[in-house]
Amino acid sequence: NALNFSAGPGALPSTVLAQTREAIIAVPETGVSVLGMSHRSEWFVSIVEEAERNIRALLGLSDRYSVSFLQGGSSLLFATIPMNFATPAFAPPAYVNSGYWSSRASAEASRVGPSTVVWDGQSVGFRELPTLEHLDVDRRAAYLHYVSNETIEGLQFRLPTQDPAVPLIADMSSDFLSRPLATERFAMIYAHAQKNLGPAGVTVSVIDRELLGRIPGNLPRILDFRTQIEHHSNYNTPPVFAIYVLTLITRWLLNDIGGLAAMQKVNETKSSRLYRQLDEMQDVVKIHAARAWRSQMNVAFTFGDARLDRAFTEAAAEHGIIGLDGHRSVGGLRASLYNAVTPEAVELLCATLSEFALQRA
Numbered sequence: 001n002a003l004n005f006s007a008g009p010g011a012l013p014s015t016v017l018a019q020t021r022e023a024i025i026a027v028p029e030t031g032v033s034v035l036g037m038s039h040r041s042e043w044f045v046s047i048v049e050e051a052e053r054n055i056r057a058l059l060g061l062s063d064r065y066s067v068s069f070l071q072g073g074s075s076l077l078f079a080t081i082p083m084n085f086a087t088p089a090f091a092p093p094a095y096v097n098s099g100y101w102s103s104r105a106s107a108e109a110s111r112v113g114p115s116t117v118v119w120d121g122q123s124v125g126f127r128e129l130p131t132l133e134h135l136d137v138d139r140r141a142a143y144l145h146y147v148s149n150e151t152i153e154g155l156q157f158r159l160p161t162q163d164p165a166v167p168l169i170a171d172m173s174s175d176f177l178s179r180p181l182a183t184e185r186f187a188m189i190y191a192h193a194q195k196n197l198g199p200a201g202v203t204v205s206v207i208d209r210e211l212l213g214r215i216p217g218n219l220p221r222i223l224d225f226r227t228q229i230e231h232h233s234n235y236n237t238p239p240v241f242a243i244y245v246l247t248l249i250t251r252w253l254l255n256d257i258g259g260l261a262a263m264q265k266v267n268e269t270k271s272s273r274l275y276r277q278l279d280e281m282q283d284v285v286k287i288h289a290a291r292a293w294r295s296q297m298n299v300a301f302t303f304g305d306a307r308l309d310r311a312f313t314e315a316a317a318e319h320g321i322i323g324l325d326g327h328r329s330v331g332g333l334r335a336s337l338y339n340a341v342t343p344e345a346v347e348l349l350c351a352t353l354s355e356f357a358l359q360r361a
């Protein structure tokens with residue numbers, strides 16, 4: 001198999017891939033293909049229950065939080081979060097614009113109603129991040145929204161160290177389940193699949209139930225967060241396949257990896273190895289992120305010239321390494337080190353980088 005460093009769809013753990021292949025023919029305990037499985041079947045109801053239970057166990061979530069599986073990706077949540085929670089009883093919600101995806105989120109919120117941007121990284125070329133605790137946020141704000149890992153720029157926030165003054169909402173699409181969290185500091189956490197959670201189609205939403213009391217009564221039902229919570233993520237036809245693979249991934253995290261602290265260790269090993277390699281090549285390579293904000297999940301870098309970047313992707317492809325193209329908005333290269341990327345794959349990438357640099361020297 002190719003070694004997939006793509007930012008999305010991300011790599012899948014090989015054991016999960018094997019189980020998925022089997023389930024496409026027939027889910028072991030049922031004899032029915034997962035692709036033909038009814039979302040009303042007992043089997044699927046038990047899968048949703050297990051996915052929720054496993055996510056609760058991995059994150060150490062209390063009953064204060066709901067867990068639901070939504071569709072429409074994180075982009076739909078960019079719109080529905082302000083619709084549900086930015087009610088006139090509060091000051092406008094506060095947004096941190098730290099890169100491409102957070103700017104998309106705040107732009108969408110401003111289409112729904114008033115919102116404020118409390119920090120904008122444009123002036124620093126989206127290479128740095130603020131410290132959450134130092135932001136100047138109106139204490140009456142409906143919430144503070146940020147993107148915990150900027151997938152495109154390769155920037156990752158430090159986890160909050162204090163209880164926030166206003167409800168904290170985090171888009172964790174590209175670093176969910178990559179490290180342990182003090183979940184009780186968050187009012188809402190959401191993450192789409194196709195990075196750490198398997199194929200696209202499902203978006204995990206974790207909400208402090210206290211916030212649900214704010215939701216206006218006149219939202220279309222499918223946009224009201226209470227609807228899927230009350231219907232155990234089965235109000236309308238859910239993405240059965242994506243939820244099944246997500247469940248397999250949560251099993252892998254719990255049983256094979258041993259939880260999020262163990263996952264974080266592996267992720268730290270991988271990212272520090274790659275950054276060390278790139279730092280050794282600093283004469284020829286530039287990392288997009290300022291050192292303090294380097295992401296463990298997405299490493300954006302360039303040889304400084306589109307021709308050289310392309311030559312490197314071609315050299316990497318000869319070793320079976322794929323998915324290194326940077327996003328069109330930043331250009332350059334990007335190696336995504338999601339949970340399923342193995343340390344061995346990172347070693348091979350580093351060796352390929354080193355060999356490439358030597359050839360050009």
Ligand code: PLP
Binds near residue numbers: 076147149192
């Ligand atoms: N937020 C982040 C951090 C992302 O990386 C992405 C996509 O890659 C999105 C949001 C958009 O998600 P979706 O395509 O599910 O709408």
